Amino acid sequence: MTTSATTSTAVPIIPPITSTTTTAPAAAVPAGPAGPAEIVDLLVVGAGPAGCAAALRALQLRPQTRVVMLDAADFPRDKACGDGIAPHGLDVLRALGVPDAAAGYAPVDRMRLRAPGGAQVATPCPRANYVVPRKVFDARLAAAARARGAVLRRERVRSVAPGPNAGDPVVVNGYLRAQVVIGADGANSVTRRALGIGPNPPEALAIAVRGYADAPRADRPPEQLIEMTDEGWPAYAWSFPIGDGRANIGYGMLRSKLDELHGNSGGRAVLHGTLARMLPDQPAHPGTLRAHHLPLSTWRPRQPDGAVLLAGDAASLINPLTGEGIYYALLSGSLAGQAAVTVSPSAVGAAYRHALDRELGRHLRHTTLLAGLAGRHRTLMDSAVQAASHRTELFDTLLEIGLGRGTIPTASLARLAVRKLVAGRR
Structure with missing residues (x-):
């Protein structure tokens, strides 16, 4: 494992x-x-x-x-x-x-995660990512x-x-x-x-908008930012510095949530507007915003x-x-x-x-379990990010599950399985 x-x-x-x-x-x-x-x-x-x-x-x-x-x-x-x-x-x-x-x-060797409830963790990654x-x-x-x-x-x-x-x-x-x-x-x-x-x-299809913007100020180490939001949960914005003065920015949410919350009122305007609101200091360069689907x-x-x-x-x-x-x-x-x-x-x-x-x-079965629980219980993500801010090994595990093919530790898997069973009976 x-x-x-x-x-x-x-x-x-x-x-x-x-x-x-x-x-x-x-x-x-x-x-x-x-x-x-x-x-x-x-x-x-x-x-x-x-x-x-x-x-x-x-x-x-x-x-x-x-x-x-x-x-x-x-x-x-x-x-x-x-x-x-x-x-x-x-x-x-x-x-x-x-x-x-x-x-x-x-290489970008720092990542900052912000949960909807305000918890955040910003820690060096065990292995650097690239943009x-x-x-x-x-x-x-x-x-x-x-x-x-x-x-x-x-x-x-x-x-x-x-x-x-x-x-x-x-x-x-x-x-x-x-x-x-x-x-x-x-x-x-x-x-x-x-x-x-x-x-x-739609419930297994995300839609995201991506653009390019000026990178954040250079008085701190470059880091990849993922900022989650309550609106349309599960949903998040990102800012990934490229290293040439630009950053890749974007915002994504489930297609089903977009339809549920906004109907036919203009998905593009919703995606663009939410991105601008969540990353106000990084307006997208003109002509760079493009939407795409993500089959989960x-x-x-x-x-x-x-x-x-x-x-x-x-x-x-x-x-x-x-x-x-x-x-x-x-x-x-x-x-x-x-x-x-x-x-x-x-x-x-x-x-x-x-x-x-x-x-x-096994990895895909575990990510499906986590995604289902997190979608129903937003506080699960708040708790995970809060705990990861104090425990380096938990942060490493979250990264491996989110970016590689990591799996849930056995002790945690049992607790999550019980939680899913209880949620299913409600």
């Missing part, structure tokens, strides 16, 4: 490689529907962190694999996100042979995947059609055939819809058998306590890429599902 951020190291099932420059021969891929159809080994829908990790892992294990990544955007491109890169995600990237994804950005704009971070990962041998094409995926029989190629956009497809195409995943899996319900892991679709896999946001892998998703994306992408080149296409879905459960299952 992992209970402290100081114990987290590189994911053991992803061994490091000795060179980051191994390049596989580029696959001959049709340029579009008019070109001759060709079967590729692995087609990745989406070239964000999950998709790039999948390509990197597949080519790490099988350099000759013909990997194609399709993305609707050119890189570099902006992506609405908190830009926080936890050390756990960098562990995965180092194991994949990408040690410099956060190069040039200063790297996704425009930079994702472009670096895409470049690393291309250097390893993946083909990256700008193309919007509109259809994903598994074959009628086990082992049949999956047809993408009506012409491109792949032995395995990994859907890493985000919260509005086309791949997920093609599998007959609908979106998260409290409602995860079952990964089906077969040759189509879901990773990252497409698999609802977003921590319901913090909104963290990049670590989950990198880890799940790595596991999907590994399964794609080590298991037959007819069995790859089941193998990947079991790998995900082995690596994240």
Whole structure:
């Protein structure tokens, strides 16, 4: 059981490689529907962190694999996100042979948590986090995947059609055939819809607005701020310093709470207005505010058998306590890429599902329990933050649960289980 951020190291099932420059021969891929159809080994829908990790892992294990990544955007491109890169995600990237994804950005080794009732804790983190704009971070990962041998094409995926029989190629956009497809195409995943899996319900879907602002004054050490609020609980604002004079700022809440409290009165105005009210000293730079959905892991679709896999946001892998998703994306992408080149296409879905459960299952069950209790009992978060201000080991445990794959200590788990049972009977 992992209970402290100081114990987290590189994911053991992803061994490091000795060179980051191994390049596989580029696959001959049709340029579009008019070109001759060709079967590729692995087609990745989406070239964000999950998709790039999948390509990197597949080519790490099988350099000759013909990997194609399709993305609707050119890189570099902006992506609405908190830009926080936890050390756990960098562990995965180092194991994949990408040690410099956060190069040039200063580590941020302090975090301040403010609970709705006023309790707060500001303590050095056991391991530093980084704040790297996704425009930079994702472009670096895409470049690393291309250097390893993946083909990256700008193309919007509109259809994903598994074959009628086990082992049949999956047809993408009506012409491109792949032995395995990994859907890493985000919260509005086309791949997920093609599998007959609908979106998260409003109570398991967060909506957030992100902007860029001037960083807080420089007369104190830089720190990541998460400030929770009673309005629409569970909800919070954040301010993460990038190190270049700017900070990534934002505010998020559950879609169900936004609908419940404000109906059709204008969600954008509510999000923008609450962010401005909670961070009055950091007005957003003009033109930087963008909203995005976060499908929370409290409602995860079952990964089906077969040759189509879901990773990252497409698999609802977003921590319901913090909104963290990049670590989950990198880890799940790595596991999907590994399964794609080590298991037959007819069995790859089941193998990947079991790998995900082995690596994240217990952690995800614990975060679901905590999120449910915190949503019903706001004072639970006040008490946790208050206790963490006096107990370093508890703060470390909270960070590991919120940013990595930590679990609830056994003694605390029993008490929380009883509390959930009592709450359910009321």
